Amino acid sequence: MKRIKIKQDLCMACMNCTIACMAEHNEQGKGIFDLDLTDLKNESRNHISLDSQKKPAPIFCRHCDEPECVFTCMSGAMTKDSETGIVSYNEDKCSSCFMCVMSCPYGVLKTDELRNSVVIKCDVCDGREIPRCVENCPTGCLYVEEVGVCL
Amino acid sequence: MKYLVLGASAAGINCAKTIRSLDKEGEITVVSKDDKVYSRCMLHHVVSGSRTIENLNFVSEDFFEKLDIHWMKGKNAKKLHIEDKKVVLDDESILSYDKLLIATGASSFIPPIKNLREGNQVVGFRDAEDVEMILQEYSHVKDIVVLGGGLVGIDVVSGLMAKKVNISLVEFADRILPLQLDKRSATTYEDLFKDNGVHIHTGVKAEEVLLDESNNVKGLKISSGEVIPCEMIIVATGVRPNLSFISENTVNIDKGIVVDEYCATNIADVFAAGDVCGTHPIWPLAVKQGITAGHNMVGKEKKLEDHFGFRNSLNFMDLQTVSIGIIEPVDDTYEEHIEEDGIEYKKIIVKDGIIQGAILQGDISYCGVITTLIKNKVDISKVNKNVFDINYADFFSVAEDGSYEYVV
Numbered sequence: 324m325k326r327i328k329i330k331q332d333l334c335m336a337c338m339n340c341t342i343a344c345m346a347e348h349n350e351q352g353k354g355i356f357d358l359d360l361t362d363l364k365n366e367s368r369n370h371i372s373l374d375s376q377k378k379p380a381p382i383f384c385r386h387c388d389e390p391e392c393v394f395t396c397m398s399g400a401m402t403k404d405s406e407t408g409i410v411s412y413n414e415d416k417c418s419s420c421f422m423c424v425m426s427c428p429y430g431v432l433k434t435d436e437l438r439n440s441v442v443i444k445c446d447v448c449d450g451r452e453i454p455r456c457v458e459n460c461p462t463g464c465l466y467v468e469e470v471g472v473c474l
Numbered sequence: 475m476k477y478l479v480l481g482a483s484a485a486g487i488n489c490a491k492t493i494r495s496l497d498k499e500g501e502i503t504v505v506s507k508d509d510k511v512y513s514r515c516m517l518h519h520v521v522s523g524s525r526t527i528e529n530l531n532f533v534s535e536d537f538f539e540k541l542d543i544h545w546m547k548g549k550n551a552k553k554l555h556i557e558d559k560k561v562v563l564d565d566e567s568i569l570s571y572d573k574l575l576i577a578t579g580a581s582s583f584i585p586p587i588k589n590l591r592e593g594n595q596v597v598g599f600r601d602a603e604d605v606e607m608i609l610q611e612y613s614h615v616k617d618i619v620v621l622g623g624g625l626v627g628i629d630v631v632s633g634l635m636a637k638k639v640n641i642s643l644v645e646f647a648d649r650i651l652p653l654q655l656d657k658r659s660a661t662t663y664e665d666l667f668k669d670n671g672v673h674i675h676t677g678v679k680a681e682e683v684l685l686d687e688s689n690n691v692k693g694l695k696i697s698s699g700e701v702i703p704c705e706m707i708i709v710a711t712g713v714r715p716n717l718s719f720i721s722e723n724t725v726n727i728d729k730g731i732v733v734d735e736y737c738a739t740n741i742a743d744v745f746a747a748g749d750v751c752g753t754h755p756i757w758p759l760a761v762k763q764g765i766t767a768g769h770n771m772v773g774k775e776k777k778l779e780d781h782f783g784f785r786n787s788l789n790f791m792d793l794q795t796v797s798i799g800i801i802e803p804v805d806d807t808y809e810e811h812i813e814e815d816g817i818e819y820k821k822i823i824v825k826d827g828i829i830q831g832a833i834l835q836g837d838i839s840y841c842g843v844i845t846t847l848i849k850n851k852v853d854i855s856k857v858n859k860n861v862f863d864i865n866y867a868d869f870f871s872v873a874e875d876g877s878y879e880y881v882v
């Protein structure tokens with residue numbers, strides 16, 4: 324499978340990936356001019372966290388080989404595709420139990436700000452050639468690589 | 475190789491799926507009492523009317539065909555013969571196996587309260603049939619008592635709230651959700667339910683069901699002396715594993731079927747997974763045990779790495795809560811950290827640099843990190859931060875294949 328890989332030392336917390344993710348998933352359009360940062364609907368599926376030394380760490384869904392979010396999902400909304408390796412989330416199936424939020428070991432998942440009823444989850448830009456976050460990373464911290472593991 | 479799986483829920487389905495991914499040729503048969511695959515954790519959404527049973531299917535429509543699994547639905551295992559490796563079903567058909575998984579789950583336990591088992595309108599909350607019965611009866615019913623204020627009981631209450639019925643909840647502990655919540659976080663939910671017209675009786679026992687001549691439910695007498703008028707009682711006071719097809723002195727049984735870390739029983743080629751093991755009856759463990767058993771049934775050794783059952787997420791009245799590990803400090807060697815902001819509440823319990831438990835109510839974003847720290851007993855003493863600000867950045871490390879690892 325292809326995975327978005329991360330070189331932490333190159334991250335300068337510019338947040339281009341975060342804005343890129345918000346823009347890519349914006350219902351109003353994918354351009355930067357379409358993006359209203361004050362609209363709670365626009366949320367990023369990735370985020371940058373700081374450790375106690377203020378060193379940034381890009382927190383991106385790993386589309387894990389053994390995905391805790393899938394194991395804990397009681398509705399079948401979280402599934403791992405055995406061919407592409409992608410862990411996808413189906414909002415319509417979701418029962419808003421948030422077992423997945425509680426179980427993702429890396430704290431990737433959250434509930435949506437606006438309605439508190441769906442999960443904000445990376446979809447690797449739904450088939451886009453290069454994920455928008457990777458395309459917008461100016462330092463080479465994010466890149467895509469074939470990692471050859473699959474269920 | 476002939477694989478037989480009893481049960482088509484979290485454990486059984488995940489076991490069958492795992493077997494197929496590892497053995498393309500083997501003959502897999504799944505037998506289930508249920509004639510549908512559905513997630514029981516979501517049955518209250520059928521009560522509320524927001525879903526149908528069909529909508530609770532947690533696998534794809536073509537699951538059995540696609541994986542070439544023979545599913546015998548609506549059939550009960552009646553007798554297990556370990557000597558000749560056969561299972562007899564209630565229609566007298568006989569199935570032989572090379573490897574067997576018992577994943578028959580559990581059933582509602584109706585406690586021995588006076589007249590409770592005799593009442594016509596007394597129902598548990600575990601199976602699709604329970605929900606059908608509730609939906610059939612409820613139109614003649616004005617008042618419903620839910621017995622038991624644990625997770626299932628509160629699910630029932632939240633499902634019923636969409637209906638035009640009077641709901642009373644009866645719980646023996648001093649608060650609802652006593653296993654998951656402390657007083658503060660339980661009270662928040664109690665107040666929300668009360669504001670929506672639910673009558674909550676805590677710290678009381680159910681003593682006797684009042685019946686008419688034809689055993690129709692008329693009321694419930696509780697230990698305070700009060701009689702709660704009701705025409706239906708939904709019982710959510712616990713479950714018992716489904717084991718009736720197992721003869722004595724064969725498969726080892728304690729609280730449920732006893733299994734080792736490979737999900738194997740004491741009997742060769744007989745495995746068990748999920749609620750039938752009676753340990754921690756939660757969905758994620760049933761799934762993981764099913765996957766673990768599946769590997770070992772195929773002969774691919776796999777240990778169950780996760781036994782951690784003290785975790786639950788709750789979402790009632792649009793207020794989310796997670797409860798992980800212990801909910802109260804055991805003694806004064808435990809530090810209790812609390813953060814409150816209006817309805818939001820966070821409590822983290824630490825002992826010797828290790829988080830032992832947490833309750834997070836209101837804001838649960840990214841909280842999987844806390845679950846992992848508790849589950850894996852990760853030492854946080856080197857993290858120079860407010861405990862509520864700890865996140866994965868404090869343990870960040872990327873492996874060769876791009877997956878994350880925890881580094882302390």
Ligand SMILES: Cc1cc2nc3c(=O)[nH]c(=O)nc-3n(C[C@H](O)[C@H](O)[C@H](O)COP(=O)(O)OP(=O)(O)OC[C@H]3O[C@@H](n4cnc5c(N)ncnc54)[C@H](O)[C@@H]3O)c2cc1C
Pocket residue numbers: 420480481482483484485486505506507508513514515516517518549550551552577578579580599600625626629716719747748749750755756757758760786787
């Ligand atoms: C209302 C409710 C809410 C819940 N909420 C949560 C939650 O929020 N989080 C959580 O982690 N867990 C929750 N649970 C618990 C969770 O549903 C169980 O842990 C899980 O379903 C266990 O799966 P299982 O496969 O072991 O067994 P079960 O789901 O009990 O399934 C047993 C299977 O075996 C079949 N069967 C039974 N007897 C026989 C027989 N004799 N022969 C053949 N087949 C048989 C049944 O038809 C069924 O297919 C909830 C449960 C309920 C009822």
Ligand code: SF4
Pocket residue numbers: 383384385386387390391392393410426427428429431432
């Ligand atoms: S959400 Fe978390 S557990 Fe699920 S695939 Fe992504 S990183 Fe893994």
Ligand code: SF4
Pocket residue numbers: 392395396397398399400401412416417418419420421422423424442
């Ligand atoms: S919140 Fe939705 S996706 Fe997450 S575990 Fe629950 S049902 Fe599955």
